[in-house]
Amino acid sequence: MALVASAAALDGAFDSIPVIDIRDASSSERRAALAHEIRNACTNVGFFYITGHGIPQETIDDLFAAMEAYFSFPLGTKMKLYHKEARSGFNGYAPPLDSNINPTNKGDLHEGFRIGWEELIPKENGEKRANGGPMVEANVWPSEPTGFREAYLNYYQAAVGVGRLLFRLFALALDLPDTYFDDKTKNFATNMRTIHYPPQTRAESDGIVGIGAHSDFLCFTILWQQPGIQALQVLNSEKQWIDATPIPGTLVVNIGDQLARWTNDIFRSTVHRATNNSGVRRYSVPVFFGTDYHVDIKPIPSCVSADRSPKYEPITAGEYYHQRLQMYYGGAPPS
Numbered sequence: 001m002a003l004v005a006s007a008a009a010l011d012g013a014f015d016s017i018p019v020i021d022i023r024d025a026s027s028s029e030r031r032a033a034l035a036h037e038i039r040n041a042c043t044n045v046g047f048f049y050i051t052g053h054g055i056p057q058e059t060i061d062d063l064f065a066a067m068e069a070y071f072s073f074p075l076g077t078k079m080k081l082y083h084k085e086a087r088s089g090f091n092g093y094a095p096p097l098d099s100n101i102n103p104t105n106k107g108d109l110h111e112g113f114r115i116g117w118e119e120l121i122p123k124e125n126g127e128k129r130a131n132g133g134p135m136v137e138a139n140v141w142p143s144e145p146t147g148f149r150e151a152y153l154n155y156y157q158a159a160v161g162v163g164r165l166l167f168r169l170f171a172l173a174l175d176l177p178d179t180y181f182d183d184k185t186k187n188f189a190t191n192m193r194t195i196h197y198p199p200q201t202r203a204e205s206d207g208i209v210g211i212g213a214h215s216d217f218l219c220f221t222i223l224w225q226q227p228g229i230q231a232l233q234v235l236n237s238e239k240q241w242i243d244a245t246p247i248p249g250t251l252v253v254n255i256g257d258q259l260a261r262w263t264n265d266i267f268r269s270t271v272h273r274a275t276n277n278s279g280v281r282r283y284s285v286p287v288f289f290g291t292d293y294h295v296d297i298k299p300i301p302s303c304v305s306a307d308r309s310p311k312y313e314p315i316t317a318g319e320y321y322h323q324r325l326q327m328y329y330g331g332a333p334p335s
């Protein structure tokens with residue numbers, strides 16, 4: 001069925017989130033079936049779990065240990081890298097209630113640490129990155145705990161590998177050549193946040209949740225969530241909140257607003273929220289994947305038809321991204 005027609009047949013009233021095994025994505029037979037599964041997940045749910053992603057457990061364990069140690073430091077220590085003062089764009093530390101992603105709430109009860117692209121061992125002759133552009137801001141690093149930078153960058157780079165594969169699979173799912181996004185994603189507009197949600201003591205009716213209902217604003221997100229703690233929920237078209245229960249060994253993938261715009265809403269950018277009522281600390285790690293700054297986001301032809309005219313004005317990826325970031329987190333505009 002053509003992409004536009006298959007999307008029109010779906011209503012988004014899902015009651016569970018599909019699990020997709022991406023292990024054999026490089027085999028040509030598997031790829032077509034995989035692209036089909038991904039298409040169904042993106043048009044109906046906007047969320048799916050991936051297994052077989054290949055990120056070593058040790059890489060995840062090292063990141064977990066580093067963030068757990070870092071977030072246990074006193075607030076004053078962490079505030080030395082407060083992103084609004086560190087001249088690092090949005091990279092660095094964000095304290096609890098720094099953001100309020102859903103303006104109908106009073107604040108998001110989490111603290112975070114954000115990084116962007118960086119080589120673990122800087123290349124010789126100063127070639128840092130090919131014209132990173134304004135979406136690729138410098139990182140700031142705490143001096144403690146030991147191994148923090150290495151643990152963060154190892155996970156970040158492993159996630160970028162999974163993201164590159166997903167860009168190819170999304171292209172296939174959209175009836176495009178699998179290399180469609182390659183020349184649009186040269187400059188690593190990929191950001192990673194590690195998030196600590198303290199146990200929630202105030203009732204949700206106070207307007208304070210872990211992270212308020214929102215949709216992500218880049219192309220897609222790959223989320224590691226701590227096993228054993230239910231917090232993330234996803235909104236279906238019937239306005240029911242569906243639990244995205246952590247499944248050990250998986251990562252959660254969700255479509256963001258840029259890809260929804262690009263696909264004329266055929267891929268769903270689904271609203272989600274997280275509240276930590278577990279009584280213990282919860283950690284999660286979203287990695288957000290964007291495109292290069294000057295890429296035009298305008299509906300791709302396979303997503304437009306006589307019955308489905310373009311819903312959004314074209315905008316560059318960079319302009320859109322900064323509008324949204326500024327709205328949620330404020331802070332100094334990147335240079």
Ligand SMILES: O=C(O)CCC(=O)C(=O)O
Nearest residue numbers: 211216225232274284286
């Ligand atoms: O912590 C989570 O499970 C979700 C985080 C999230 O939605 C985000 O950072 O955009």
Ligand SMILES: [Fe+2]
Nearest residue numbers: 214215216272
């Ligand atoms: Fe999100």
